[in-house]
Amino acid sequence: MRVPEFAVDEPRWSQSAEAPSRERRLAVAEELHALLPADVVLSRDEELHPYECDGLTVFRQQPMAVVLPRTEQQLRTLLLTCRRLGVPVVARGAGTGLSGGAMPHASGVVLSLARFDRILEINAAACTARVQPGVRNLAVSEAAAAHGLYYAPDPSSQIACSIGGNVAENSGGVHCLKYGLTLHNVLGVRGYTMDGDAIQLGGAALDTPGLDLLAVSVGSEGMLLIVTEVILKLIPKPALAQVVMASFDDVGKAGEAVAAIIAAGIIPAGLEMMDRKATAAVEPFVRAGYDLSAEAILLAESDGTPDEVAEEVGAIERVLQAAGATAIAVSRSEAERLRFWSGRKNAFPAAGRISPDYYCMDGTIPRNKLGSMLKAIEQMEQKYSLQCMNVFHAGDGNLHPLILFDANRPGEWERADRFGADILELCVQFGGTITGEHGVGVEKLNSMCVQFAPAERAAFFAVRHAFDPAGLLNPAKGIPTLARCAEYGRMHVRHGQLAHPELPRF
Amino acid sequence: MQAALQDLRRCVMDAHGARRPLRLCGAGTKDFYGERRAGALLDLRGYRGVVDYEPSELVITARCGTPLSELESLLGRHQQFLAFEPPAFGGDPTIGGVIAAGLSGPRRSQAGAARDFVLGAVLLSAQGELLHFGGKVIKNVAGFDVARLLCGSLGILGPITEVSLKVLPLPRAQQTLRFEMPADEALTNFSRWAGQPLPISATAWCDGEAWVRLSGAPAALATARERLGGEGLTAGEAEHFWSSLRHQTHPFFRQASVLWRLSLPSTAAPLAIAGTQLIEWGGALRWWASAQPAAEVRALASAAGGSALHWRGGNAGQRFHPLSPAVLEIHRRLKARFDPHGIFNPGRLMADL
Numbered sequence: 001m002r003v004p005e006f007a008v009d010e011p012r013w014s015q016s017a018e019a020p021s022r023e024r025r026l027a028v029a030e031e032l033h034a035l036l037p038a039d040v041v042l043s044r045d046e047e048l049h050p051y052e053c054d055g056l057t058v059f060r061q062q063p064m065a066v067v068l069p070r071t072e073q074q075l076r077t078l079l080l081t082c083r084r085l086g087v088p089v090v091a092r093g094a095g096t097g098l099s100g101g102a103m104p105h106a107s108g109v110v111l112s113l114a115r116f117d118r119i120l121e122i123n124a125a126a127c128t129a130r131v132q133p134g135v136r137n138l139a140v141s142e143a144a145a146a147h148g149l150y151y152a153p154d155p156s157s158q159i160a161c162s163i164g165g166n167v168a169e170n171s172g173g174v175h176c177l178k179y180g181l182t183l184h185n186v187l188g189v190r191g192y193t194m195d196g197d198a199i200q201l202g203g204a205a206l207d208t209p210g211l212d213l214l215a216v217s218v219g220s221e222g223m224l225l226i227v228t229e230v231i232l233k234l235i236p237k238p239a240l241a242q243v244v245m246a247s248f249d250d251v252g253k254a255g256e257a258v259a260a261i262i263a264a265g266i267i268p269a270g271l272e273m274m275d276r277k278a279t280a281a282v283e284p285f286v287r288a289g290y291d292l293s294a295e296a297i298l299l300a301e302s303d304g305t306p307d308e309v310a311e312e313v314g315a316i317e318r319v320l321q322a323a324g325a326t327a328i329a330v331s332r333s334e335a336e337r338l339r340f341w342s343g344r345k346n347a348f349p350a351a352g353r354i355s356p357d358y359y360c361m362d363g364t365i366p367r368n369k370l371g372s373m374l375k376a377i378e379q380m381e382q383k384y385s386l387q388c389m390n391v392f393h394a395g396d397g398n399l400h401p402l403i404l405f406d407a408n409r410p411g412e413w414e415r416a417d418r419f420g421a422d423i424l425e426l427c428v429q430f431g432g433t434i435t436g437e438h439g440v441g442v443e444k445l446n447s448m449c450v451q452f453a454p455a456e457r458a459a460f461f462a463v464r465h466a467f468d469p470a471g472l473l474n475p476a477k478g479i480p481t482l483a484r485c486a487e488y489g490r491m492h493v494r495h496g497q498l499a500h501p502e503l504p505r506f
Numbered sequence: 507m508q509a510a511l512q513d514l515r516r517c518v519m520d521a522h523g524a525r526r527p528l529r530l531c532g533a534g535t536k537d538f539y540g541e542r543r544a545g546a547l548l549d550l551r552g553y554r555g556v557v558d559y560e561p562s563e564l565v566i567t568a569r570c571g572t573p574l575s576e577l578e579s580l581l582g583r584h585q586q587f588l589a590f591e592p593p594a595f596g597g598d599p600t601i602g603g604v605i606a607a608g609l610s611g612p613r614r615s616q617a618g619a620a621r622d623f624v625l626g627a628v629l630l631s632a633q634g635e636l637l638h639f640g641g642k643v644i645k646n647v648a649g650f651d652v653a654r655l656l657c658g659s660l661g662i663l664g665p666i667t668e669v670s671l672k673v674l675p676l677p678r679a680q681q682t683l684r685f686e687m688p689a690d691e692a693l694t695n696f697s698r699w700a701g702q703p704l705p706i707s708a709t710a711w712c713d714g715e716a717w718v719r720l721s722g723a724p725a726a727l728a729t730a731r732e733r734l735g736g737e738g739l740t741a742g743e744a745e746h747f748w749s750s751l752r753h754q755t756h757p758f759f760r761q762a763s764v765l766w767r768l769s770l771p772s773t774a775a776p777l778a779i780a781g782t783q784l785i786e787w788g789g790a791l792r793w794w795a796s797a798q799p800a801a802e803v804r805a806l807a808s809a810a811g812g813s814a815l816h817w818r819g820g821n822a823g824q825r826f827h828p829l830s831p832a833v834l835e836i837h838r839r840l841k842a843r844f845d846p847h848g849i850f851n852p853g854r855l856m857a858d859l
Contacts, residue, residue, distance in 0.1 A: 125697045126773040149701065170647045181645065183654075184622050197832035204771035205812035206614065206790045209827040210856070211662075211837055212621055215654035219647045236703040263562040265585055265675035305703065307725030364643040366563050396644040436645035444648070451648055455635045462843035463650045466836050479649065 020107040025064050028087055032065055032109070035077050042066040051110050054095045054102040055157075058359075058413065059442050063090070063104030068112045072192075072228055075111070079226065080196045082109055088475050089194070091222040093133060093165030096157045098360055099441030101169065101221045101477060108475075113164050116228060119143050128187060128204060129232045133164025137171075140232060149234035152179035155437070156345050163230050170219030172437035174270040174344065175301075177395035179235070181437070183218045190229040194468040204231055216463055221439050222474040224467040238303035241269065243340045244316050246325040247294035251275055254296035255370035257323035258394045261300060262367070264319050266312060270301035271395030272344050275374070278389040278402075279343065282350040288343030291327055298325075298394065299340055347391045348402065355387070355404035359416045363427030364398045364436035376426055377401055384419040386412070398436035399427075425450050440478045448478075449485035457482070507569065510552040511636075511667065517548055518665070518849075519634035525847045530661035532571065532600030536607050540660050542822045542853040550602055550665055557668065558642070561586060565625060565642045567670040570602025577601055581673055589617040589674045594753050602666050608658025611752035612708035612719070615700075615772070615787035617674070620657055626670035627653035629663065632845050642670045661851040662859055663844040677707065677721035682744035683736030685716045689783060690776045692716040696788040697773050704730045710751055711785040712758055719748060751786060758784045762795030764819035766803055770812035777806050793817070800824065823857040 020028075029043035042048060043065040052060040064087070069075040082089050088108030095102055104110050116132035119139065123129070124147035129140050137158040141150040154173035155161055161171070166182045167189060179185070188202030202214035217224050248254040254273055261268065274282075274297055279290040290297055298320070302312040313330055320328055331337035343350075351358040365373055374390065381388050387404045401423055405416040424434040424447040434440070434447040448457070460479045464471065480488075521528050527545030537543065554571030561584040568577055575598045581587050591611030592604040605627070610619045626640030629652070640646055640653035656666050687695070692711040699706055705722035718734065720727045731738065739747070750756035759765070768777070772789040781796025796803065800820060804827060807814035813827035829837065834856075841848070841859045853859070 123773070124701055126771055127700055147701065148703075170651075172645050176645060180618070180622065183651070184618055193832060193836075195832075197835075199830065199832045199836075201833070203811060205769040206619065206772075206787060207769040207813075209813050209815065210829050210833060211840065212608070212655055212658050213833065213836060215621055215657070216650045216652065219651055224650075236701055238703050259562040262564060265678070267675065304705075304723070305726050305729055307729060308705075308723040311723050311725055364645045366560075366565075366643060368560065368563065393645070398643075398645045431641065432643050433641050433646040433648045435648050436643070437647055439647055440649070448648060453635075453637075455631065455633070456637045456639065456649070459629075459631070459637055459639075459652060459844070460649050463652065463655070463840065465843060466839035469839070 018106060020064060024107070028085060028109070029065050031081060031085065032067060032078070035081055036067065036069070036074055040068055040070065040074060042068070051092065051104060051112070054092070054097040054100060056098050056100040056103070056441065056443055058407070059100040059103050061104045061106055063106070063108055063110045066110040066112060068115050070115050075226065075228065076192055076196050078109070078111060079192055079194055082472060083194055083196065083470060086470070086472070088472050089226075090474050091164070091168065091226055093162035093168070094136070094160050096161040097165060097169060097439065097441065098362070099435065099439040099443040101439050101441035101474070103442050105476060111226065113162065116164070120229065122147065122234075124149065126204060127234045129234055131163055131230055131232060133162060133167065133227050133230060135163050137161050137163060137166055144234050145237070148237050150237050151185065151232055152235055153182050153185050156348065163232070164227055167218055167227055167230055168220065168222050169437065169439040172393065172398065174272055174341075174393060176393065177271055178267050178269045183215065185233045186214070186218055186230060187233055188214065188231040189217060189227045191225045191227040193225050194470060194473050199225065202231070219439070221441065221478045223464055223478050224473065226473070240306050240309045241301055241303035241337060242309050242313055243331045243337045244300045244302070244313055244320065245329045245340050246298045246300070246320040247291040247327040248296045248298070248324065249294065249326050251296045251374045252371035253324045254298055255367070255374070255394070257298060257320055257325065258370065259367050260319050260323050261316060262395070264315060266315055266319070268300045268316065268395060269303040270299065271393075272299040273297070273392040273394035274344060274347065275390040277387065278347055278391050281354045281389055282343040282347055285350045285353055286342045286346050288339050290343055294326065299344060344391065347400070351389060351402040351404060356406040356408065357404075357413075359403040359405065359420055360438075361399065361401045361403065361420050361423050362435050362438040363424050363432055364396070365427050365430040365432035367394070367397045369430040369432070370394065370397070373399065373426065373430065377423060380419055380422055384415045386415055386419055388419070393436070396436070397432065421447060442477055445480040445484060446488045448480045449488050454482060454485070507553060507555060514548070514550070514553060514630060514665065514667065515634045518630055518632065521546070521849045522632045522634070522847055525849065527849050527852050530606070530665050530851055532603030533573070533597055535595045535597035535599040536603060538818070539607060540854040541825055541857060544852055545849070548665065551600060553667060554600070556580060563642070564644070564673050565670055566673050567642060567668060568601050570600060570665065570667050570669070572601045573598045574601055574604055585676045586673045587676050588623065588671065589613055590620045590623050591752050592620060596753055596755055601669060605657050605666055605669050606659060606661050612710065612748050612786060615709070615790055616707050621654045623672045624654050624657045624669065625672055627656050627666050628668040629656060630665045630667050632664060632847065632849060636667065640670065644672060660855045662841060662855045664850050679722065679724045679727050680707070680741070680744065681720045681727050681731060682739040682747065683718045683720070683731065683734055684739055685718070685736045686714060687716050688714065689785060692785065693776060693789045699734070700772070700788050704733070708748060709786070709788045712756070717747060719744065756784075758782070758793070758795070762818065764795065764797055765817040766794040766796060767815040767817040768792045768794065768807050768812060769815070770807065770810050774810040774812065777810065779803060779806060823853070826856065829856075
């Protein structure tokens with residue numbers, strides 16, 4: 001059976017962008033300065049420098065200009081100008097992203113939403129917050145606290161990361177298993193297309209007519225629209241939360257304990273795992289009280305009314321004991337609960353303390369593959385002569401192996417990069433995915449070739465084309481072109497098999 | 507099953523080649539829903555069966571033709587369920603149809619909608635290729651979330667051949683409470699209760715009575731019941747009531763010849779529509795049996811920040827709430843790329859799509 005082609009809308013921007021000519025740079029900057037206030041456009045080298053990268057610092061690029069609009073009118077002017085001049089636009093929130101999604105385009109403009117930083121409304125009766133995209137994640141919960149409400153998604157970077165960035169990446173956090181991802185907690189967005197049209201997707205009502213364009217917009221990494229307002233769902237703050245911390249003398253047993261908790265019909269508010277290397281790195285840093293003799297520790301949080309929590313904590317303890325936990329501790333106060341979590345939330349900075357550089361991976365696998373994955377990572381440590389510490393959102397199978405390396409030593413970054421790609425490829429083989437919550441950005445373009453077949457990638461380009469026919473919003477991110485995948489040279493795998501084995505190969 | 511799938515692929519490729527429209531159909535329980543049905547029947551019931559289910563992973567993967575009853579009884583044997591409580595409308599829909607329609611039941615405002623539980627889907631493209639989007643894991647941000655875009659698409663982008671859904675453990679206990687109160691008082695109470703840490707899993711108001719279902723740990727239910735008061739119903743009475751809302755077997759739905767479905771912010775003030783009303787989802791879903799002119803109902807819904815769907819009655823092509831021009835243009839471009847010859851359910855979601 002011959003398979004005809006899906007229409008392909010690949011961006012005309014190269015995924016290895018070349019620097020624009022000096023004349024082009026000057027012409028674009030001049031146009032922007034002419035149309036926008038002086039303090040809204042940055043175009044001098046020293047002003048552009050801080051915008052060269054996001055949280056993934058190994059990829060850097062200087063943009064032609066950075067624009068920080070104060071009003072929607074200025075934002076729309078920027079979009080229309082860039083559309084007219086054919087200049088790519090890369091949206092940027094707080095710059096904490098870990099996949100290079102906000103890395104500038106050499107021939108493009110960075111659109112910073114930092115000045116869209118107002119909480120417009122906390123509607124306690126409707127349990128919603130209407131905020132601008134530059135508002136920090138934690139600021140929403142702080143503002144809602146007076147009403148006994150909070151915003152559930154809590155990425156580790158929540159003190160700094162912005163809601164706009166969370167929407168772009170569909171960010172997770174440690175409470176996703178029970179309370180969902182950003183996708184489940186965003187009711188609607190308002191924003192602009194690259195053509196300058198104002199659009200609203202979703203809203204304060206639960207169902208909206210037509211296709212669910214909100215679903216594709218959340219996690220679209222700045223490739224579909226520029227968001228200027230977000231309606232977030234708030235939920236009542238539970239009366240009580242407690243954490244159960246359990247030690248295991250074997251990572252496999254810890255993995256099985258995770259499955260056993262779920263199988264017992266319990267959905268903990270958080271379910272996290274750290275291996276021995278991770279606890280050893282964080283303990284001297286935060287003194288969380290972790291058991292350093294354990295091969296792995298699990299943190300399981302229960303929240304609700306005091307009665308509910310007492311019941312659930314008891315049930316969790318029984319399951320953990322049966323699963324072979326060597327020690328179990330339950331937080332006795334809010335301070336102790338936060339201390340148990342502090343080590344987990346500080347795992348990334350702790351890696352930065354014990355190693356000159358670290359490379360954070362973000363694959364997801366079915367929970368029952370946790371043990372196999374850890375063993376495979378151990379073998380990869382030997383293959384690449386690099387250490388790797390492991391923290392997991394175990395409840396949802398989301399891994400964050402932190403590969404430790406020293407960028408100043410020749411060849412180490414390249415080895416770390418290949419190490420990471422191997423982990424992601426294994427995630428796909430296990431039936432998982434190459435990114436659970438950090439996004440593809442520029443970082444995982446190659447791994448996308450492994451997870452998706454050409455026709456699937458063509459469908460992604462079709463979605464992009466529907467929102468932005470000119471292909472100017474964050475081009476060269478998220479979806480690899482056919483040429484890029486051909487260059488990468490690894491075949492697409494699905495569950496350990498080549499896709500569509502029934503089809504002839506040429 | 508491979509033969510059934512190859513048949514479907516062949517049908518789609520032939521239709522694409524001949525530019526011949528197809529009417530995608532499962533069990534036909536939602537034939538009444540949508541603007542218009544046209545094209546040669548493509549029966550999707552033959553490709554059926556649960557492909558993968560491991561209770562501790564909280565995910566079930568099934569082929570499109572799998573009957574909902576089969577899937578739910580399998581989940582029930584493991585004390586799990588589809589938390590969005592899809593309506594069956596008195597029949598036995600296929601899981602493909604459930605997701606393509608994207609409708610959710612009474613638990614929607616607390617647990618989420620059908621789309622919130624979609625983890626992955628396989629789309630049979632107009633060109634006959636099987637495209638995999640999403641997957642079987644809860645956290646997955648690789649590529650645009652096309653699997654969720656398909657949920658509620660009414661088949662206009664192509665048939666969903668397989669779907670992976672997140673499932674949840676059944677609540678350990680449930681208790682339904684009933685209160686006598688007028689609609690406006692019920693709306694105020696629903697909103698007040700939603701802001702408190704109460705284990706409310708569904709609310710409804712109909713005919714002078716407010717209904718509240720509590721689900722969760724027995725201890726939490728006891729505390730909540732003490733706080734809320736009301737008359738406690740037996741498990742049988744409660745099941746009968748919520749099931750009649752979920753599947754629309756309740757007399758309110760049976761009697762109405764013209765029925766509006768208004769999706770509104772839950773806190774929207776009571777609407778001045780002539781007719782009778784049934785409220786669900788804490789006020790976010792309001793059904794009106796009303797003969798008031800369509801333009802007036804739509805205007806009221808829009809003014810309240812929501813939309814109105816002519817669920818029963820009304821003219822084909824004008825049932826769904828109209829889209830803004832920019833959003834409509836995105837729909838057109840999506841349809842043109844996914845289905846260049848317009849063979850999948852033409853006109854079902856919107857007149858010119």
